[in-house]
Amino acid sequence: MTRMMADAMCLVVDAHCHVHEGVTRVDDDGGDDGVGEGVVEGKQLLSRQTAVAFLMSRQTAVAFLMSTEPCQWKQVLHLMQSSDQIDVGRLITRKGDIDDKVPAAVACVGIHPWFAHRYVAERKDPANEGDGYKALGGSKTQHSGAVVSTAPYTWEEEMAAVLTEHERVVVGEIGLDFVAKIPESGLVDRAAQQDVFRRCLCLAGHFERPVSIHCVKAYEALITILCDLHARGKQAPGSFTQRGHSDTGGTQSSGGHDPAVAARMAVRLPPRIAVHSYGGSAETVKRLLRVCERDLGVQVFFGFSSVVSLRSERRARANIAAVPLDRLLVESDRADASKVDDELAAVIDLIADVKDMDKQHVIAALNQNALTWAGFLP
Template sequence: MNAKPRLLLDAHVHLQNESFGDDLDEVLCRAAEAGVRYLLCNGSSEEDWPSVLDLSQRYPAIIPSLGLHPWYMAQRSDRWLATLENLVRSVPCGVGEIGLDHWQTPRDDAAQEEVFAAQLNLARHLKRPATIHCLRAWGRLIEILDSQPPLPAGFLLHAYSGPAELIERLVERNAWFSFSANILHENHKRVRQTIACVPADRLMLESDAPFMPPPQDRCPDSFRRSGENIRNEPAILPLVLAEAARLRSQPPEELAAALSDNARRFLSVLIER
């Protein structure tokens, strides 16, 4: 029996961002050359949902996920949830980026939780994978997840920054954990330690492009720079994979095989195996 081909997923991108407006084809070519086969592109607001869907129609490698991020919920329309449901039903599509953010100020925690819970219900009802953003709200996230039925298609904790002690409990709720180029920064000590605690069958990698760039001295020459600012790209994933393997004391090929299997399982309702 032939082995399945390796499938490297960039588990979280924002390719609808205007910074990719004039060279997305080149960015995607560099991603493909780096071995990235699929990219889970997350919409964050009603404004960018159509752009994400348009990209997914134009580029087969882009898988759409649509949600209302806590940073943009104040601008939501009265029909935001109905619009979201109609769009998610219309195509193979995840639900996200959604979540809780207690770093942002000022904020409305009650409204955040109402919007978040509504989108969890949508993901559960439609059996779609969810992508969750969580900053400084891990205790409340656990309480909300524990108060609701499980999500049958699971959920991805994007750029996981929570404590290692929560990992087992979150896995019991069908969680997956994604890590970005943050692990390439020596001063991000906690996240560099935490990645070693995630079960291999629950791990993902992401670029969060154009955000969360690598350190200046580890940035590929092809990435755009403006002074000290770097536009991140999915092509960063081989560097993230190599560092993840080193931090986990795991052979890179073994980790790559696990990530490939994880991508197939997590995306099983959105792509053909």
Template sequence: MYSIFDSHCHLQDELFAGSIDVVLERAREKGVNAMMCCGTREKDWPRVIELSVHRGVFISLGLHPWFIAERSPLWYDNLKNLLKMYTKAGVGEIGLDNAIPDPDMDAQEDIFISQLRLAREMRRPVSIHCRKAFGRLVKILESEGRVSYGGILHSYSGPEELVRIFEQAGLSISFSGAITYSNNKRAHAALLAVSPDNLLIETDSPAMHPSGIASNEPGNLTIILEEISRLTGLTQYEVAALIRNNACRVFGNFKT
């Protein structure tokens, strides 16, 4: 059996409360032996940290654009202090979202940039969220410079034309269950534009369930892997090896 890495999930979600051991065991049975659990706001950072005691669970901490209105005056200091304490934690989930109701894009940009700079200062990889704000993201990356310590653009939904720009900025491109929908031609085209060394996959669980699946968890990563195999023409074992090697490079060597 192959061994694969879920590059983005949210095990801290209340949907997993009380069943995390079972969820992780089901994932391992399918070869999903490691995963990146990403925080989204101050109140879930403690739970994300708690989850890092589980074998194969790696963590990132960050302020998601959906939750910037919830931030405390000390959110940045709190985040920096936690990153100092947890030296293997990445920075994420951070980013831009112009698809939510009444987005404050100026505030989103300020908070995103501050976290990009913090990741550079702390020498950590980033996990970036972007919806309907790809032009803004390109401008910020051009202004801020290459992502020094790597990271991913998670659950990529942008056009194929921007893939090379994001790769040149130091980012890997990760695809979620959205890639499994037959009508998602945009994602299929973007996938084929990604350099093999920059390809990652994720569940983004419990959200972004694959086609035909009612609920989502890290074990469903195999469904995404199968679709990537079909679309690229690589065998499932070739995709698995590629994904694992890329994850090791982006997030650092991990033991499972």
């Protein structure tokens, strides 16, 4: 029996996890839609319905399944469509009747900064400035130690299509990681990360979806990008084109614009952001709250995971103390479902201690925060 089960039979919302990665491939009940047949953990073939049950921990009522590349988007969508619907009233204690249900598995579509270099539109060869921008071709080449992505540039159209069709899909995991090196080159490609991050933010903003942001050693850049996009939206709405900035000094491609994608590129920030597995400082918490909520009109939440945020208990305590209760999220950030319950419990214990609250009230507050961030509550 897990710690959380021993303490109280409380249902928890895991605001950021990767447990879908525990299913290598899933039988789609004979359908041929790109998922195909396969095995879970190399042992057994599971239907999508059984896979959802396999992934969900005993105390996790709702899990936000964060994809890291487009190749995972169909998988998390399938799992969401196959999951149970959970009564919101079972998760929170709020006055008034809430006649609504939420999916037990929530699909999140994004491109993780570790893989952003694979999805940039076009890259200039640093070894030969005269060559200008490289044409797209469907492979990866190396130039002066940098990996240049020439993959077909369709992910924005695909993400726009998913967000158009599925109103409860979240955007994530996206963000910036200025210590993550590309294995092929050993370099950190900040430009690629920022390019893909901006495009994901604009898509989320157009469709009014929340985002889950990975940020490592890049808080200054995060704030700069948010402020820059906010300023662009105020000064020249609609000027951010499908593949670049037409009148603001960036790049622009020509021809073949999908009207839906072109329309969404009017600069608009997401309504709510979550900085996941927060590991910055208490001062950065205060700055993000001030900049996002006061200056940009964006609600900002802070996710805490045991695996990352609690590496230093002293720092974690200071950060949790700095975040208002209604802006806290609990996350496992795990791909292994067997570790989720105990790790969520560790974070909940610490929050309850720092905030001097009963754990059941903390869980209810965290659940309400997650559903509010996701846009599932009015």
